[in-house]
Structure formats: C-alpha cells, structure tokens
Amino acid sequence: MRAPALPFDASGLALEDPGPRAATLVARLRLRVLDGRLPAGTRLPTTRALAQALGLSRNTVVRAYEQLLDEGLIASRVGDGSYVAARLPSTAEPAGARGAPASAAPPPDTQVWRQLQAFTPGRTPDGPQRAFRWGSPALDLFPAEVWSRLQARAWRRHEPQSLGYGDPAGLPRLRALLADYLRSARGLHCSADELLITAGAQQAIALAALALLRPGDEAAMEAPGYRAATAALTLAATRVHRVPLDAQGLRPAALAALGPRCRLLYLTPSHQFPTGVSMPLQRRLDLLDWARARQAWILEDDYDSEYRYTGLPLAPMASLDAQRRTLYVGSLSKLLFPGLRLGYLVAPAAWMPTLARLRAVLDRHSACMDQQVLADFIEQGHFLRHLRRMRRAANERRSTLLEAWAQDLTPLGLALPPPDGGLHAFLPLPDARTERALADAAAAAGVEVGPMRQVGGQPDPLGGAGLVLGFAAVPPPQIRDAVRRLAQAWRPCCAADLPCVLRPARSAWRRAEN
C-alpha cells in the first residue's frame, strides 16, 4: 500500500531500536515541537497515517498523541484532528540533543571544585602489570578460583533479603573477623563494634576528616606524603599543613610549631609513604603527647603493615593510645586486591553509631555480597593462607629486586636502600632535576617508576627527591629484566654530572645487642 502523504517530513522518526516505541516516538515528536521544526498550528497526521508511514501499530501512535496532549504540546480540534498547540508551555527549550555548549551553565565555582583541579587520582595504568608499578600487590597470585567458588556458593545459598540495604557499619560477621585478625596480627585490641567497614582506606580517611574537623580547623600530614590523603583531608580542613620528615619520620618540633587550629594529623608510622621510614616508639609517644596536649586527633594509616622484612612490626599507635585519640585505618587492597574496595576504620565504640551514619549518608554501605564472600574467605582459612603466600612472594620479589639492583645499578653509583616493609622501595635522589631525568629515561625504557613529586606531592624544600619502585606487581624474571633495562636507560645519566652516590640508610631495627 502506498504510504500516505504526510504533512511533514517523517524521516528520522522511524524507530530502529527495540526500545519502548511509544515513548521514543513521543520523545522525537516533542523535540520537534520544542525546537520549532513542527511550528505552532501544524496539523499532525492522523494516527493511522503516521502508524502506517512509520511501520508502527496504530495503538502506539495513539498512546504517543495522548501523551503529547497531556503535556499540552498538541491540541485537538473536534472533528479536525490534532495540531501542534498554538501556545506552548512557557520556556520549554529543546535540550534533547546534547551539546549546546554555548548555553550550558558554567561549572560550579566552589572551593572544593577548585581544589579538585590540583588532584590527580592514582590508578592502575591500562595494560598488563609491569615493573615497577607501585600500589599494586602480587595480583597474579590472587586465588581467583577460590574466591569465585565462594561467591558462587554465597549466591546459591543467599536469602532474598540479604540483597537489600545492609548495616552501614558493615556486615557484623565481617567486622568480628577483621577485629580478630587485627588482634592477632597487629596486636590491636578492638572489638567488632569498634570497627567500621569502609570503601577502602580512602573512604576511612575521608570519613574521619568529615567527622572530626570543624569549619576553620586545619590538618597536618607528612611531606612527602600520600596525596590521596591530602585530597581527602582538604574536603574538610581549611588548610592541610605538610610537615617535614627526618630519619625517624614526621618531625614533632615542626608539628608543634603549627598553631592550635591544627586538629588532625594523618600519619603512616609503620612504613612512611613514600620514603619507607618506620617511626620508632619514642617518636610515636611524642606524637601521642602532642595529640593529648592539643586535644587533637591522629589518623594512623597502617597500609602495607602486613609486609615486613626486618624486625617485628611495632605496635600500632592506636594500641599505645590510652586516651583513644588515635583512629586506625586499614585496607585490604594490598592483601587481596585494590578493586575490591574494602577497608576499615577503628575508633572508640561510642563513636561507631555516628560514624556509621556518616557512612550511610555518603554511600550507605559496602556491597553486601562482597562482604559475605570476604567473611567466608577469612572464616575458612583462605585469608591467612593467602596472606602467607603474599608475604613469601613479596619477600622473594624484594630480594630479587635488591640482588638485581646490586648487580646492575649499584655499580653505577645508585644504591637502593633495602625497604624494611611494604611493597615498594624508595630510591632517594639529590634533587627534582635528577628525579625527572631518571623517571623520563625509565618511562622511555618501558619501566614504570613513581617520581616522588607525582606520588608524594611537594615535600618541604629540604626534602630531596626520589623514585618509588613497587616490587610486588610482577614475578622475579620481569623484575630482573626491568632492572637490566633501567641500568641501560640510566647509564648515560649516571655517567654525566649527576651525583648519584647515596649511602643506604641504616635500619633502626638492626642495632646489635651488646
């Protein structure tokens, strides 16, 4: 049957996608009315004619017309069909087609917005794992089959209500298991109701900042330090002071020199990020003194503490703090995998209901099934087994790095201090120029290194420079290969005028017994 002539060009109205047809037709007609392609007073085709022209059922077109009638965009004249309304609802503007940049509102002009421009989130680069990617544990060793099997089991056995909105403090069973783990692994005595499940350490830091800082309060952290923490503190702090380090970590005198408005100190005492320095007991106690005297808080980020190579881990500051002014942040990212987004915040039990409420306001809670599977993983012993395996692998990869380095790079005058713990080594360098030169040369050779300025933000002017080298991401052969490539790439740099000779730092933990 010959398609009836239509009073307007119906091309472009045809519906190619299988979506809800009436709604799509409505959207397209509405757009034409609003942007003027169907001017006021235009007579619309009969529903039968349009249906035939577009290959739709008449019912679909009828529904579409009814909708547009309801919306006031078309009008009916008795016995005379439908017309585009003479007077449209005021100020209806066509925005169906995106991309009218000239009329689009400018972005918000808030301080948060401006501050965010300065923050570049770290992320795992695309492509396979490479040396010396930092922030990455041995992901090649994650027991995916075990995890997957536990997931399948959890789904088979789930009750529908377990898919609903959960406890913002976290799955109770998981909180208890993690509290047990902290007790035995870190000597941190906390109960399940002193532990909040968070979306990684990042959220724990953001939560603490939002909960503890009043308008006008300032925060402090190490310089160089973990930039993602700076960004989180900046959400709530008027100012984030960057406090310089010495061989034992953050310098208490420099901290004390900050005014009384400084109420929150973010710290990585086990294994300073990025330099790797471990803060000794006396220094930790000095900082607890500071917190008590100033009625301030300490946020202790114990990332990576499960990996230690020399000496035993020091007690967390949170376990030394009788005044409970130290909140403890932990993460499963370096034990399991960063993409899981699970961590925890330990705080006094009396605070937990309010912290849980804050979590609920930000994003409710962590995914329920992931928490279930992790709880099963821990309960059935896989977690401790995996932890041991990860420690062994980290140990092996660290040794490989140090041996290969001693062989290929130390002769060039570049000595790498052996890290006491964690998953990265830190190569101190004399200045930013050297840092940039070596980083560029490494990148050109296909080796990932983390320049301190990028990884740790601006240090204090006396802070020097360096490169962060993650050693856990790839197995030993790739480590050796990467060291060889670095040696090739850096040979020219070291042959030049760069003062590359550095003495390895003496570990504070190896004082000989007299």
Added chain:
Amino acid sequence: MRAPALPFDASGLALEDPGPRAATLVARLRLRVLDGRLPAGTRLPTTRALAQALGLSRNTVVRAYEQLLDEGLIASRVGDGSYVAARLPSTAEPAGARGAPASAAPPPDTQVWRQLQAFTPGRTPDGPQRAFRWGSPALDLFPAEVWSRLQARAWRRHEPQSLGYGDPAGLPRLRALLADYLRSARGLHCSADELLITAGAQQAIALAALALLRPGDEAAMEAPGYRAATAALTLAATRVHRVPLDAQGLRPAALAALGPRCRLLYLTPSHQFPTGVSMPLQRRLDLLDWARARQAWILEDDYDSEYRYTGLPLAPMASLDAQRRTLYVGSLSKLLFPGLRLGYLVAPAAWMPTLARLRAVLDRHSACMDQQVLADFIEQGHFLRHLRRMRRAANERRSTLLEAWAQDLTPLGLALPPPDGGLHAFLPLPDARTERALADAAAAAGVEVGPMRQVGGQPDPLGGAGLVLGFAAVPPPQIRDAVRRLAQAWRPCCAADLPCVLRPARSAWRRAEN
C-alpha cells in the same frame, strides 16, 4: 625436664593461638612493662629459660627480646642479662586492653557530628522479606544463577591488572551501556562521558552537594521528602529548606520565597517520594525557570522511574534543560538489588573529570568486578529481560494490593490511591495521631508499613500524614494475607472517631481526549 623457676609469673604469656609467636610475646611483655606488672629494674629470665617455660623456641624469645630492646623497654647489662629499663620512654601508657572509658577522649564536637545524631539510616530489616516493606524491589526474582554464572566467567577470564585501581568515573564499557539505556528507556540523551558511576543514588546526591555548594549556600527539597537526601545535602549546605507540596509536587511559589542563598534543589519529579505525585510538564518548566533565574542547580532523582502503570513517563527534567543546570541521578537498586551499590550521576561532560576526582577522593571508585559483571549482564540482554520481568511482577503485585485493598480495607473507609508508578503506594491520613495509631497496629499484626514521619521527615505543617506501603517485596499471596491482617488490625481504629474516608487522587495522566 622440670621447668626452671622464673623471676615472675609467666602464666598468661603462653601462646595458645597460632599467630606470629614472637610478635604476640612482644605484645604481652610490652603490656606488662607499660602497665607496671614488670616494674623498672626487674630482671628478665634468660631467653632459654623463658622459651622452655612457655614451650617456645629460643629463637622466638630472642627475637622478642631484641624487639623490646629496640623499643627501649628493656636494657642489657653486660654479663648480667636483661632487665626492664629503669626509665621508660615517656608517657607510654597501656592501651592494649581496651575499655578505659574514663580516660577516653570525648567524641568530636563538630556540626556534622551533631547533625548526624538526627539521621537514622534506612536499612532492610533482618529476617525474610515481608509486606509492605518499602525500598525493596522483587528481590525474590533476581536471576542469581545468571549473575553468578557471569561472575564466574569474569573471574575465569580476568587479567591481574583488572583487579587494580580503576577509573574513578567508572568502567568505560559500563558507562557507555548505561548511557545507551538512558537514551532508549528515558529519552535522556547523554554520552558515556557525561555519566559517572556512583555507589548508588546516595553517593550521587552526596557528590553533587559537596561539589556544587559553597560555604553559606543553602539547599531545598520537598517536604515530605527522602530523608537520606536531606542528610546528604546537610553535609555541604548551611541549611536545607523543606518546601511544601501540592497535587502537582513541589510548589514553585514556596521555592521562590526562599532567599538567593538557595542554590540547589533536590527533586523527585517522576514519582515524588513518598507521596507518589508526578510533576507535570508545566511545573517542571517553572522549576527550570527558577534554576536559571537564580543561577541554581537542580538535582533530579529519577528513582523508580522504570516502573509506571498509567501513561507514559514524562521526559526527565534533565532532557528539557537546555542550560544544563539539572543533574540527573539514577540507581540500579530498584532494578537489580540495593546491596549491589551501583548508581549513576549525569552531568555536563566538561564537569566529569572534576566529579570523577571527587569520587576518587571519597572512595576511589566502585568495585571493579561488580562493574564488569553488570556490564556483561546488560550487554548480553539479561538486563532488559530482567527489567521486563520486574515490571510485570511489580504490576501484578500492585494490582493484587489494590484488589485486596478494595475488598478488605476500602469498606472500612480507607481508600488507597492507586500509584501511577514506582514500587510503593501512599495512604494519605488526616494527621500524625492517625498515622501513629495505624502504624503501631500494623506492626503488632506483623505487617511492615512506613510512617511518613519516619520515612519522609517532617512535612510542612499543612502536609498531613500517611503510610508508605511497598508492594514489590513479596509475591501476591503474602500481599493478600497482609491486607487481611491489616483489615483485622485496623478495624478497631476505623470504628472509632478517626475520619478515615479519603478520596482517591485523580491521576493527571488520564484526562480524556476531547
């Protein structure tokens, strides 16, 4: 061999758990030194003696003593063994045993802390799904086998690097699929790079508030309204105005009466929460006018919009807004399951890098494997199939509720307005007293209902009262049974002096064509 006599009581030092022995021994000895049970000058047993007494290897005890020596808690006298140090590091306090409430620091005294006391997060009650639980889709129909199979497949095929830190804006493939879905299902034309994956609608609201509001800015939302949104806006707004409704939703005149500091309006125009009113086109355009005139923003929460029973869904405000002052919030909680914690925020592409940074600061990104599985679920057609199944089930459950209600409760004078969309019905009641009486009677009869004051916060003084009844959580037989129980429980209330007769609201979408 007879255990050698020790100079102190070694009971309680024995290590029963299989944890790291040296570390545990260190922790226990440290505690005793710090809390005075091992006073300064006490001579410690030889490493051999203690090892024998505790059944440990001598090496373990040697390591423990070395650690305590490093920490300055014990000292060595040449040829005379080890002693508890005469002068301990200052201010070391025993905090290993938790629960010294008297000395614990008081909770923070911040405005955020105080405001959080007023917020009770909603959560799915423990125990099986029951009528008329609100906020819950038909969880019994979730295709767990399909989801689980896709998860297993994703794990089998995963590359290690996919477990690392991901894109804070979300998995690119998922963003593209959701953008496609919004285009065809909601007529909202947005590209993948205008869509940010969030941890549910809750995080989208929190993100928008934190990004858009400057210190001193105020926000506005409907009253009654979604309380979790109030809490999120309160994170960043000096004040959150509650604006009264009429039969078409939020009243523009009341909004206009707010001062110029009001910069962000949170809205549920498709299906007002909790009353269910759908905002007609003219009212939507009026609010867009307000936003333009005030240089303010609108945050459109389109929860539940996929479920409609009468008429076609109206175009989202975001698609009518040429000025791009409307941000669009969506959630998968009611389509898939709330425990998944996935939603999205649509905003101009130019803003996306900064919004993604803000996400990264708050919690980095959503779990990588969950995003992968969801992308597969959508790509392979399961999502649309599930959507259709959920719509059919919601339709059936709604019809069951309305029929059972007409049979058992309308005769009591309690008429339930049929909801045009969404997963709950709203029973308007004359006053708070009636609301409380009926809610209590329902609870006593084992039926879950949502009192408006609990669910929607304080309405304006003229706002009336009511009960929210979710109808999607359970299959038809349980719905009929719950209605019978309500009829029994409420019969006494309605026989008394409560004015229970209410006329059903006329749906604006059913005006007859002339």
